[in-house]
Amino acid sequence: MPLRLRDRSQFGREIDCPDCGTRLRIVADRGEVRAERATEPVGLELPKTRSSRSTLRLIWGVTACLGVGVVWYASRPAKTEPLPREITVEQAEPAGPEPAPQTAIAPQAVVEEPKEELPPVVVAPVVEPPKPAAAQTPPVVAVPPDDPPLMPELAPDQPVVDVAAQLSLKIDEYSQVKPAPVRLLLRQIAELSAVPVDLSEVEAEPWKTKLDQAISVELKATTVGGVLEEVLKQAGLGSRQQDGVIFVVPEGG
Numbered sequence: 001m002p003l004r005l006r007d008r009s010q011f012g013r014e015i016d017c018p019d020c021g022t023r024l025r026i027v028a029d030r031g032e033v034r035a036e037r038a039t040e041p042v043g044l045e046l047p048k049t050r051s052s053r054s055t056l057r058l059i060w061g062v063t064a065c066l067g068v069g070v071v072w073y074a075s076r077p078a079k080t081e082p083l084p085r086e087i088t089v090e091q092a093e094p095a096g097p098e099p100a101p102q103t104a105i106a107p108q109a110v111v112e113e114p115k116e117e118l119p120p121v122v123v124a125p126v127v128e129p130p131k132p133a134a135a136q137t138p139p140v141v142a143v144p145p146d147d148p149p150l151m152p153e154l155a156p157d158q159p160v161v162d163v164a165a166q167l168s169l170k171i172d173e174y175s176q177v178k179p180a181p182v183r184l185l186l187r188q189i190a191e192l193s194a195v196p197v198d199l200s201e202v203e204a205e206p207w208k209t210k211l212d213q214a215i216s217v218e219l220k221a222t223t224v225g226g227v228l229e230e231v232l233k234q235a236g237l238g239s240r241q242q243d244g245v246i247f248v249v250p251e252g253g
Contacts, residue, residue, distance in 0.1 A: 167225030
């Protein structure tokens with residue numbers, strides 16, 4: 001069947017016929033272009049594989065043969081080897097040397113040596129140490145109930161200090177130019193008069209502040225009591241005498 005093509009690129013290609021549906025190949029032979037029936041490709045036949053059922057049969061057969069062989073090998077009787085016999089060979093005893101002829105032994109005299117006598121054992125008598133004499137407790141002397149116990153004698157009480165006499169002691173000059181706390185000046189007065197000064201009633205506020213304030217005192221031809229009055233006057237405090245003690249009290253107390 002002659003054909004007309006625009007270019008030569010279609011040579012060797014296969015197409016389907018639109019009328020009959022046959023597979024055609026375009027070829028050029030001696031300047032003529034025509035379409036020939038295309039040959040069908042020859043397919044390669046693969047060898048047929050063994051089916052899975054036959055494979056299982058083969059595996060079961062091999063397994064059965066191995067099992068029969070194992071059972072036969074395990075059940076066959078064991079070969080017993082004969083034990084070797086013990087062969088005893090009696091050896092002849094070697095002939096020993098002939099005994100020598102016995103000679104007669106002349107009797108010898110036995111000399112007894114004198115035994116040394118040990119000195120007699122003297123047992124020394126056991127001397128017991130003297131036992132210590134038992135301690136004797138002194139006899140208890142009964143005190144008659146009418147005998148009164150001894151009482152220690154106490155020292156007599158010191159007489160109460162005469163505060164008025166001590167405060168009347170004369171002082172030519174008392175000078176405290178540098179201001180000093182009232183508490184310190186009252187301590188000096190207690191040393192000068194030998195009379196204790198009690199500040200317990202004015203240790204609380206607001207009188208405690210008066211004890212800590214600083215004052216200066218200058219007096220001439222005075223007494224210890226005069227110095228005490230001047231110090232208490234400047235501090236704004238008072239005093240009270242009782243049982244040989246000077247008590248510093250609030251003013252007017």
